[in-house]
Amino acid sequence: MKVQEVAKHLGVTPDTVRYYVRIGVASPERDPANGYRRFGRRDLTNLRFCIHARQLGFSLDEILEILGQAHHGNTPCPRVREIVGARMQDIERQFAEMQQLYERIQRAAKAWETMPDGEPTSHMVCHLVETWEQDLTTESAAS
Amino acid sequence: MKVQEVAKHLGVTPDTVRYYVRIGVASPERDPANGYRRFGRRDLTNLRFCIHARQLGFSLDEILEILGQAHHGNTPCPRVREIVGARMQDIERQFAEMQQLYERIQRAAKAWETMPDGEPTSHMVCHLVETWEQDLTTESAAS
DNA sequence: CTTGACCTGTGAGCTACTCACAGGTTTAGA
């Protein structure tokens, strides 16, 4: 299979497939006549795994690590379970951070509702932003 | 004020302050004797605005745009309100995406609980990932 | 006078692609 067929087959762009090849997710043979990539079964397997794993939040480094393990005949499943666990925690943390950001914006927007616009001065760019009451103390202490 | 004093004052690292100067958030004078940055009132104002705005989810490009507006004596407040509105929508969207990802992972992890590990084969790297039931159809159709 | 803490600019690294460029190949149709 050529790059575009593979891409269509897997639901990604040819550029993405080429990128994955570039970093070593797959290593297709080359057609000696024209240098085109010829994807075999193993290449497709690796690419499919990569795409699925990405959809589960795996990083490309983690994917390469797992492919390496599998290449050596070791079962990558324990590592996979480990990564998935870590990823869930990451997401929970990001989730909390985003919620904080959202609430911060919301508080600001609400506080600004009744405030007029103002001209910038030498000690203030936008009074909306600069007079906004933030509890930085709480947040920087928490981090 | 020198770079480290400013950094401490604003609660960021000296590197961050230097970076902000680099991209034009502030343009401190230089001490002719040694070339050190000397931050004045306006520089501090800009940096403080920048840091606050970042905490509200503004991009550095947006911040530079606003600083430019303010520099020309125009009130940036309407633009600020606009950006804040856009940012809230962005966050809501990201929120939904992350939730999807989280649920996807959760479903996978749950489905794997009772599955044993397996050896990698030529057509499968990790059966946990590759036999995982995804409703890609739903998701790709939705996007 | 030394030592350590500061300062300088520049450039690279991080993630996961995505796009641009310049050029070679294949394929379908006239």
Place this chain on the structure above:
DNA sequence: TCTAAACCTGTGAGTAGCTCACAGGTCAAG
């Protein structure tokens, strides 16, 4: 048989917002 469109190639740069490394100059305390 020719041509034009659609494919393929590798390489390099761009994205966001820092962060760190490097090599070297400066300053303050003891």
